[in-house]
Amino acid sequence: MSVLDIDRLTVQRGACPVVDGVSLSVAAGECIGLIGPNGAGKTTMMRASLGLLPHEGHCSLSAMPPQTRARTCAWMPQERVISWPVSVETVVALGRLPHLPKGSRLRADDQRAVDAALDKMGLSEMRARTATQLSGGEQARVLIARALAQDTPILMADEPIAGLDPAGQISTMRVFSNLADDGRAVIVSLHDLGLAARHCTRLLLMHQGALVADGTPQQVLSQDNLRHVFGVSAHFVQTEQGPVFQPLEVL
Amino acid sequence: MKLGIVLAILCMALFAGSLVTGRMAVPPLQSLGALWSDTGTPISVVMREIRLPRALLAVMIGASLGLSGAAMQGYLRNPLAEPGLIGVSASAALGAVLAIQTGLAAAFTLALPLSALSAALLSVTLVLLLAGPRGSSLTLILAGIALSALASALTSLVLNLSPNPFAAAEIVFWMLGALSDRSFEHVWIALPFMLLGWVLLGTLGRSLDALTLGEDAAEAMGIRLSHVRLKLVIGTATCVGAATAVAGAIGFVGLVVPHVLRQFVGARPSALLWASALGGAAMVLAADIAVRVLLPERDLKLGVLMALVGAPLFLHLIYKTRGEIR
Numbered sequence: 104m105s106v107l108d109i110d111r112l113t114v115q116r117g118a119c120p121v122v123d124g125v126s127l128s129v130a131a132g133e134c135i136g137l138i139g140p141n142g143a144g145k146t147t148m149m150r151a152s153l154g155l156l157p158h159e160g161h162c163s164l165s166a167m168p169p170q171t172r173a174r175t176c177a178w179m180p181q182e183r184v185i186s187w188p189v190s191v192e193t194v195v196a197l198g199r200l201p202h203l204p205k206g207s208r209l210r211a212d213d214q215r216a217v218d219a220a221l222d223k224m225g226l227s228e229m230r231a232r233t234a235t236q237l238s239g240g241e242q243a244r245v246l247i248a249r250a251l252a253q254d255t256p257i258l259m260a261d262e263p264i265a266g267l268d269p270a271g272q273i274s275t276m277r278v279f280s281n282l283a284d285d286g287r288a289v290i291v292s293l294h295d296l297g298l299a300a301r302h303c304t305r306l307l308l309m310h311q312g313a314l315v316a317d318g319t320p321q322q323v324l325s326q327d328n329l330r331h332v333f334g335v336s337a338h339f340v341q342t343e344q345g346p347v348f349q350p351l352e353v354l
Numbered sequence: 355m356k357l358g359i360v361l362a363i364l365c366m367a368l369f370a371g372s373l374v375t376g377r378m379a380v381p382p383l384q385s386l387g388a389l390w391s392d393t394g395t396p397i398s399v400v401m402r403e404i405r406l407p408r409a410l411l412a413v414m415i416g417a418s419l420g421l422s423g424a425a426m427q428g429y430l431r432n433p434l435a436e437p438g439l440i441g442v443s444a445s446a447a448l449g450a451v452l453a454i455q456t457g458l459a460a461a462f463t464l465a466l467p468l469s470a471l472s473a474a475l476l477s478v479t480l481v482l483l484l485a486g487p488r489g490s491s492l493t494l495i496l497a498g499i500a501l502s503a504l505a506s507a508l509t510s511l512v513l514n515l516s517p518n519p520f521a522a523a524e525i526v527f528w529m530l531g532a533l534s535d536r537s538f539e540h541v542w543i544a545l546p547f548m549l550l551g552w553v554l555l556g557t558l559g560r561s562l563d564a565l566t567l568g569e570d571a572a573e574a575m576g577i578r579l580s581h582v583r584l585k586l587v588i589g590t591a592t593c594v595g596a597a598t599a600v601a602g603a604i605g606f607v608g609l610v611v612p613h614v615l616r617q618f619v620g621a622r623p624s625a626l627l628w629a630s631a632l633g634g635a636a637m638v639l640a641a642d643i644a645v646r647v648l649l650p651e652r653d654l655k656l657g658v659l660m661a662l663v664g665a666p667l668f669l670h671l672i673y674k675t676r677g678e679i680r
Contacts, residue, residue: 155573173576184568186431187621200564201576249567253575 106131106256106288107152107176111160114144114151114312122148123312124160129290131256134283136303137292138323140333143309145292146181146261153178153259164257173201177253179260181292183246185234192230194245195220198252220251223278240271247275251282258282260291264298276302297348300324300339308332320346330354357618361632365413368639372409375646376400407538412642413635414541415533415601418548418593420634421627423608425555428562428623429586430491433616436609437594440481440494440587441501442474446598448505448512449473451525455512466528467543467599474595477501478587491569494583531602531657533642540600547596552631554589558582559624566623604657606664607634613671 107129114122122144129135137145151158154165154172164176177198185194198220199213209217221227224244229237234245243263250258258279264272272295279289280302293299299306299320306323308316310332316323321339329337329350337350373389374382380397388398389406422437429435438444453459453469484497509529516522561582564572573579597604611633612626619625638656641663645654 150570153574155570169573169576169578173574176574178571178574180568180570180574182568182570184431184566184571186566186568187616187623189566189621193620193622194566197563197567197575200560203560205560246567 104131105129107290108163109152109161112148112151112162113159114147114156115159121312122151122158125309125312125314126160127307127314127317129257129288131286131288132283133288134280134302134304135288135290136299136306136320137290137309138294138296138299138306139309143332144312145309147312148309149178149259149261149290149292170201173253173255175255176257176259177250177255179246179250179258179263181261181265183239183242185242185245188233188235190230191226191232191234191237191245191248192217192221194234195226195230195248195252198249198254201253216254217252220248223251224248240267243267243271243275247278251278255287257288257290260289262292262294264291264293264295272298280304296324296337296350300346300348320348324348357615357629358632361629361636364636365632365639368636368643369409369413372412372639372643373401373405375643376405377646377650403537404535407536407541408533408642409639410541411533411536411544411600412638414544414548415597415604416607416635416638417631418551418597418634419604419607419638420611420630420632421552421555422590422593423634424612424623424626424630425558425562425586426590426608427612428558428626429565429582430495431565431568433613434609436605437590438502438605438608440498440590441477441505442591442594443598443603444502444505444509445477446470446474446595447529447603448509450528450599450602451509451512454525454528455516455521463537464539464543467540467596470599471543471547471595473505474591474598477505478591478595482584482587491583494587527655528602529657530655531604531660532645532653532655533601534653536600544596544600547592551589551591551593551596554585555593556627558585558589559627562623562627602655602657604638604660606660606668607637610664610668610671611637613668 105128110126112122112125113120125148139145147156150156152162152164153176164172167175196209196217199209199216202213221230224247226244226248234242264275267275276298279291283289303320306320307314308323308328315332316328324339329335334354335350336352336354337348339348374385378397378400385397385401388401392398419437426435426437426439427433449472450466450470453466458465481497481501485494513522513525561577564575564577569579612630615629615633616626619629641660642656645656645659648654
């Protein structure tokens with residue numbers, strides 16, 4: 104069942120399109136990796152589809168009223184911002200804002216969602232710590248927990264594993280693929296094509312604002328696409344531990 | 355919650371303290387009793403027409419400055435933000451100075467606050483026009499700084515061209531900020547604007563909480579940033595404009611109070627709003643008592659004392675938290 108439909112989404116900056124007629128549809132249970140070189144339009148495409156940027160074309164998310172949209176899709180911007188020295192639990196509880204009636208405090212089921220999100224990210228012990236005093240990797244986990252607490256059918260994240268150590272990258276990708284297994288749709292932009300190949304069920308390849316490939320990791324990470332879009336050659340094999348992808352040379 | 359009760363009790367105690375402080379030496383209970391009975395005795399006139407409006411103004415102005423300071427810091431996600439940033443205080447001061455200079459203020463009492471308020475509202479309209487409906491918070495600040503500079507320059511020009519030293523002295527003294535010789539007329543002129551400001555800023559809590567995660571994340575959580583900004587600017591303008599109009603420039607409350615109280619509310623911007631309103635009221639009440647007790651014969655100005663106390667307090671805070679501010 105499709106949870107997100109995008110039809111000819113276009114974003115102009117001046118005369119030049121940064122996102123150029125992207126159409127796609129996302130089903131529940133998919134873990135989608137959005138890949139492409141720097142400047143391909145990945146962030147712009149995601150922000151426009153959320154209605155955070157003026158755009159042409161149709162997107163089922165951006166057409167919703169803000170509150171409904173916030174209950175449908177959680178968004179994690181690339182920039183990890185925690186502006187005040189609030190507790191970890193306070194940050195995670197912010198994810199419940201779209202669900203709270205005006206002026207209401209956290210209710211029992213909100214608290215349950217917060218606890219579950221803290222637990223899933225291994226933060227239960229740290230809930231009372233000051234979020235701004237944690238390490239970058241821990242803060243990233245706090246912000247993922249915040250998005251989980253929003254408890255939405257869709258999760259969209261812009262380079263959520265950038266700057267994390269290998270264990271952090273793998274466990275974060277695992278959280279995302281588990282969410283997809285639970286029936287949510289996950290869309291993450293990634294630069295690590297190896298992790299994208301291992302953890303995503305579907306890849307979207309963007310180049311100069313256009314969607315140039317859409318399919319399984321094996322289909323999208325073809326030598327042709329890699330040469331044409333990234334300008335690299337790579338080694339891609341299926342092993343017993345799953346697919347292994349290694350970029351080799353700049354062409 | 356506990357903090358709210360402590361601050362509310364502190365405010366009430368200081369309010370009573372403000373009522374029983376003054377040149378007329380009357381026992382506290384007797385002067386408080388005179389509030390309720392309009393006997394026409396000197397103490398009842400003093401209580402009802404001088405001290406009560408003065409104490410009320412201290413509460414209103416302190417609450418307005420504290421609330422708008424907390425809202426401004428929350429919106430800009432910067433502990434150094436203060437309500438004067440959008441240029442309202444400087445513009446209100448210019449309006450007041452013009453009223454003094456043209457002789458309007460001498461012609462009728464309310465000319466000064468009315469002129470200051472008009473200037474504040476004019477400046478906020480200009481800020482909103484300059485910054486545009488979808489501009490960033492940076493544009494808003496830049497527009498505010500530019501207007502502030504212009505208003506200060508024009509104020510200096512008026513002082514510079516002032517025909518006699520008495521007019522210049524009057525302007526300078528007014529700008530120092532004070533609550534002496536204010537009446538209920540001042541309360542009634544400021545109150546509607548402040549009430550509007552309190553309502554607008556008081557509803558921002560949820561949005562300011564969401565902004566903890568940055569503008570992008572907040573907007574994706576359903577917060578309409580353009581609405582937030584409009585409420586913030588108009589609310590701050592009516593609060594600070596009205597405060598400056600009736601009391602002159604009183605600095606540091608909007609900067610220091612949220613800063614002091616932040617640690618007690620777990621840094622949550624929504625909780626800080628009302629805590630800062632109460633804290634601001636307490637700070638202005640205390641300072642206004644202090645100016646009467648410290649130098650009763652010399653008419654020490656509230657704004658001067660506030661800066662004298664506020665600046666070292668602020669320095670102490672910076673020293674204490676320098677490791678935590680990032």
